[in-house]
Amino acid sequence: xxxxxxxxxxxxxxxxxxxxxxxxxxxxxxxxxxxxxxxxxxxxxxxxxxxxxxxxxxxxxxxxxxxxxxxxxxxxxxxxxxxxxxxxxxxxxxxxxxxxxxxxxxxxxxxxxxxxxxxxxxxxxxxxxxxxxxxxxxxxxxxxxxxxxxxxxxxxxxxxxxxxxxxxxxxxxxxxxxxxxxxxxxxxxxxxxxxxxxxxxxxxxxxxxxxxxxxxxxxxxxxxxxxxxxxxxxxxxxxxxxxxxxxxxxxxxxxxxxxxxxxxxxxxxxxxxxxxxxxxxxxxxxxxxxxxxxxxxxxxxxxxxxxxxxxxxxxxxxxxxxxxxxxxxxxxxxxxxxxxxxxxxxxxxxxxxxxxxxxxxxxxxxxxxxxxxxxxxxxxxxxxxxxxxxxxxxxxxxxxxxxxxxxxxxxxxxxxxxxxxxxxxxxxxxxxxxxxxx
Numbered sequence: 001x002x003x004x005x006x007x008x009x010x011x012x013x014x015x016x017x018x019x020x021x022x023x024x025x026x027x028x029x030x031x032x033x034x035x036x037x038x039x040x041x042x043x044x045x046x047x048x049x050x051x052x053x054x055x056x057x058x059x060x061x062x063x064x065x066x067x068x069x070x071x072x073x074x075x076x077x078x079x080x081x082x083x084x085x086x087x088x089x090x091x092x093x094x095x096x097x098x099x100x101x102x103x104x105x106x107x108x109x110x111x112x113x114x115x116x117x118x119x120x121x122x123x124x125x126x127x128x129x130x131x132x133x134x135x136x137x138x139x140x141x142x143x144x145x146x147x148x149x150x151x152x153x154x155x156x157x158x159x160x161x162x163x164x165x166x167x168x169x170x171x172x173x174x175x176x177x178x179x180x181x182x183x184x185x186x187x188x189x190x191x192x193x194x195x196x197x198x199x200x201x202x203x204x205x206x207x208x209x210x211x212x213x214x215x216x217x218x219x220x221x222x223x224x225x226x227x228x229x230x231x232x233x234x235x236x237x238x239x240x241x242x243x244x245x246x247x248x249x250x251x252x253x254x255x256x257x258x259x260x261x262x263x264x265x266x267x268x269x270x271x272x273x274x275x276x277x278x279x280x281x282x283x284x285x286x287x288x289x290x291x292x293x294x295x296x297x298x299x300x301x302x303x304x305x306x307x308x309x310x311x312x313x314x315x316x317x318x319x320x321x322x323x324x325x326x327x328x329x330x331x332x333x334x335x336x337x338x339x340x341x342x343x344x345x346x347x348x349x350x351x352x353x354x355x356x357x358x359x360x361x362x363x364x365x366x367x368x369x370x371x372x373x374x375x376x377x378x379x380x381x382x383x384x385x386x387x388x389x390x391x392x393x394x395x396x397x398x399x400x401x402x403x404x405x406x407x408x409x410x411x412x413x414x415x416x417x418x419x420x421x422x423x424x425x426x427x428x429x430x431x432x433x434x435x436x437x438x
Contacts, residue, residue, distance in 0.1 A: 056380055068129075072246050072247075093416060161194065218259070347390055358381045
């Protein structure tokens with residue numbers, strides 16, 4: 001099979017999988033594993049392809065005609081003429097949890113993003129992407145020996161959560177005057193989060209008709225739209241150098257979540273529904289502002305972003321099992337990264353066309369547990385290797401190691417290790433021409 005046919009087939013399969021509703025993707029598998037996802041809408045996934053994630057996640061001010069930036073829609077205006085740009089990525093994640101004497105680990109693998117970009121007219125480009133916005137994943141169980149009912153038998157409590165929210169983006173980037181580009185994305189959020197808690201009684205001395213399991217299923221669904229605005233200003237310097245400033249803004253969206261609540265008792269021969277309801281719970285997608293800069297030469301790109309999201313008051317407070325409450329708070333993150341390519345146009349030595357990347361990020365999550373905001377930091381490294389001598393089609397590989405929270409008090413330290421694998425397919429016009437002669 002020719003490489004083009006293989007890539008076309010693989011791309012179609014990934015687009016199909018990414019277009020599935022979030023519930024279908026996440027309901028039976030855990031794409032995250034963290035006790036913090038017990039609350040809110042789970043862990044937030046910062047935007048970006050495999051290439052930009054290995055640069056610390058920067059993207060407000062980066063722009064290129066040969067690689068896709070899904071952070072800022074203004075960058076779509078840099079789309080190369082007579083070419084389609086396809087990008088898709090996958091992510092593997094390992095989590096190592098520690099809280100007091102408790103330790104656990106988990107690994108997962110899932111699709112990270114699917115996107116495409118092409119030029120409509122000179123200075124006008126189109127971009128489309130699908131990526132996870134948040135993920136929920138946890139499993140926990142324990143035996144209660146302190147309850148007065150423990151004398152009658154073994155009581156086990158178990159908690160499981162899965163699901164997440166997927167973000168769809170479609171927009172335009174336009175360059176009206178030299179140096180200035182503006183863009184807009186239409187955003188669509190779709191997802192389902194399911195949380196199940198069970199109380200199981202075993203060894204209880206009673207008749208076989210007594211209930212042995214109490215199961216509570218709490219399912220919340222999100223289905224809403226929003227808009228994202230972006231701008232970039234490019235200043236050209238001598239010697240092929242340039243500085244770009246960029247900003248992205250997403251206004252607050254009063255979305256809400258549809259909630260279904262169901263509680264049942266299960267016995268040996270019968271099941272009884274003890275509570276069932278449908279309602280709408282509060283969810284406000286926050287104001288979001290991302291601002292940054294990037295400095296580039298023919299070989300080097302260096303940049304940094306500042307990300308602010310106003311999560312305070314966006315969701316209802318929830319009680320924490322260890323005491324206190326979970327509440328949302330504003331998140332602030334700083335990201336910085338670089339990429340270096342010795343000679344991206346060298347057709348003789350492929351190694352000179354390899355791209356090397358690295359970055360760091362540090363900030364606060366939107367979680368506030370018992371009055372303490374949960375912090376997160378990470379370090380990233382990666383590289384991109386071209387697949388053809390005369391094309392910008394490349395495979396991108398990277399790794400990230402970081403930590404969420406800390407193991408003090410009743411909190412949990414989540415040390416995570418991620419692996420990114422992405423494909424950047426630069427399809428020129430001849431891809432879509434059927435030649436009569438070979």
